[in-house]
Amino acid sequence: MSAPDEAVTGAAIPGPDGRLRCPWGLSTEDYVAYHDTEWGRPVHGDDALFERLSLEAFQSGLSWITILRRRETFRAAFSHFKITDVAAFTDADRERLLADPGIIRNRSKVDATLANARVLAEWAPGDLDKLIWSFAPEAEGRPAPRVLSDVPAITDDSKALSKELKKRGLRFVGPTTAYALMQACGLVNDHLADCTARTAVTGSAPG
16 A cells, blocks of 8 residues: 555645644545554555555556545455455456446456465465565665655565566566555555654654
């Protein structure tokens, strides 16, 4: 779940409570809680990471707010992204998904999500978690971004993660999607240096 593409380039700005946040985290009411309590926090567990990976794929070409506002509907439609359940979806389930106005009815993205679940259902428990987190870069040596233009869209690590996921049969996992996953799930901390949420994630003072 990436930082939204409509965010303006700039430094952290104060919210109504006076605390500094990444500008995108204040751009709509929907983003505030997501920014403050979810984005950049470590996520573990195969099903949880499958959900994030799937939703990032659905976001491709769209604004994240479109996905965020439909997230609960996505969860209901995809059995809360439990890998074994989604892997067992039938053709009737596929048609149900393609007819569901509460999600993104993109045939390629729906098919990729179902195909990915079938691939992942063959993995040993914990393998997806272990694989994704093996690409987390060392925190030291990564300077905190001062402004949004300092935040990359892809990195060498996301390219490598994307390549490995594709090698193992997963779809809709390009390097941009892979980096958005890394940001959202806490493999990297791309909250701005002065953002109050960065302090919460790292446990250290901003700056």
